[in-house]
Amino acid sequence: MTHAPGITLKGAASIEGRQLFAPLSLTLDAGRWTCLLGGSGVGKTTVLRLLADLPTGAAFDGTIMATDGAGVADRIAYMAQDDLLLPWATVEKNITLGTRLRGQKADDARLSRLLDRCGLRDHLGKRPSELSGGQRQRVALARTLMEDKPIILLDEPFSALDAQTRAAMQDLAVELLAGRTVLVVTHDPGEAARLGHAIHVMTPAGLTSVAPPATAVPRAVEAMETLTCQSDLLRLLMGQAA
């Protein structure tokens, strides 16, 4: 992996003249986890898709810059709520999808390391339909890591999982994505409180930054400061809904 840069997105987006989000400035610190928390329809996924240069259906007026001046969209790996595993391909073929789509040869040593770290060694030849939700999401995480990109964009990556699997996946993701610049888009205050080195609550009016607890991520689910942060975030979200 090349050095992970910091990223700044500045600007506003609109859909057919109707404002999606007001002018905002979002900074992702290099090598850190940034959580973008918000309700449905505030445009948080649009922010992530703009960074990935994916189609959004919105007109964006602004700039996206990396601290090292190089491009952003060609240095990202993307993981969504839907694991996006190809149902006809084995676990191995799914993890190495990126190399095949670029006509490259997969790095076998890297694949082997990832299989061990994600606990997928025994599932190599299985198809996604034979896996549990948590296992599928581990395959998606391994596929994301196989790309070995310095910037990781996670769009509600664990929200389809049950609570205990979600917590385990959060721990694993923090461990495996260490050193990369990570953006997590989420609607779950608990997830933001556990994972964010920086937390931003997104509203139609713009961004509100919330200072996370000073402890290291992933924060313990039962720690008082995590729970306090979670309820602060929830109150912020509820205040906006009212």
Place this chain on the structure above:
Amino acid sequence: MKILPAVAATLFALAVWQTIVSLTELPRFILPGPMLVAETWWTNRAVIAEHTLVTAQEVLLGLAIGTALGIFTALQLATSKTARLLVQPILVFTQALPVFALAPILTLWLGYGLWSKIAMAVLIIYFPVTSAFFDGLMRTPPGYLDLAKTMQASPSRVLWHIRVPAALPSLGAGVRLAAVYAPIGAVIGEWVGASKGLGYLMLLANGRAKTDLMFAAMLTLGVLSVLLYVVISKLTKSLGDRET
């Protein structure tokens, strides 16, 4: 399809048929009973087999060529916007035409032999195959395409590794439909002008008031079609399984 209920229903239908014929004492050239049809089938088995082989050949070749052309067209349409703009309206328009009306012309162009029948079968199945596969190719789950884009994939590799495999179940559905249509196409071709084939035999038997032979040939065609459908279903099922 469960075998036992199907067999029971068939036997019941045959019994009803035989009963009607026995009770009404209809002349055999109006409606022969199943017993008589079976008897005729057995005594004429060599003739029927000979004509069946010809029709089967036409159907299989028509199915293979029509499917290949359909796959090729769908790939072209899916990868080229220009092709879509130019070809799609023509393709839809041709479906508004009664292709059966072309059968005499095809005989004129391609002669009395196999090829005019194969061409008819191809004409009938080309559109369902093209349309089913093309729809599948255009309905790739957008999430896969997003993922591919973030992986800097080239369009041809996305087509080969994602869009085509994702569209295979749709192609399977199209080919299954084609398996049902292909025998109809071949028989229409044979009706217009042929000296061999089950369609020809049916026409011949009808003209000579050998209604029992007509039924025997028709039922043979039905069995041939069902067999073809079952085989094609089995072959294409593996495509569909990959979807789950």
